[in-house]
Amino acid sequence: MERGRATRQRxxxxxxxxxxxxxxxxxxTRMVAERAGVAPGVVHYHFASVTDLLVEASTAFAGALFGEVAHRLAEQPDIESGLDWLLGELSGYTGTDPASLLIVETHLASGRLPELRARLRDMIDDFRACVVSWLRARGHTGDAEAAAVLLAATLDGLVLHHSLDPAMDVAALAGPLRAMLRADGHAGSEGR
Structure with a gap:
């Protein structure tokens, strides 16, 4: 049993x-088998198809990534420091790093694979729910659900933009992001 788990992990x-x-x-299948150091038949012993393997592997990776970000965000004491932390973390994702490439490829594949799309949607929903709880616990009195959607979409977009403009200082965007997610939930007068 342990050997089977170790093979699946490889x-x-x-x-x-x-x-x-x-x-x-x-x-x-052959590429995966070679990289994992197993015979091609082992891939199909554990998974019905290479697509099934890719769905399982990519969602496990994405789920762990989103879970870690949500957990660490929950540790941030206030909205301002949380946004600073998020943007600092985000600056490490260049769009060309392995994690960014995997997430982008997985999102693209989800357009053709309904099961994958449903799994990603569940992960995003869970992440947004964590953000909603975090915002409310830190005094956000506006529409926390809308703010969570905005924040999650902004983070995704920043990774894409950062890949096109590696010189972009992601952390410098904290001020405008704070203005969009002010703790009182109201847009500033400067935006009117």
Missing amino acids: LFDAAVALIGEVGWGGVT
């Missing part, structure tokens, strides 16, 4: 790396 690790390196559609 297959997951190989799939995650390969998605970022060659793209979702470029990953083959």
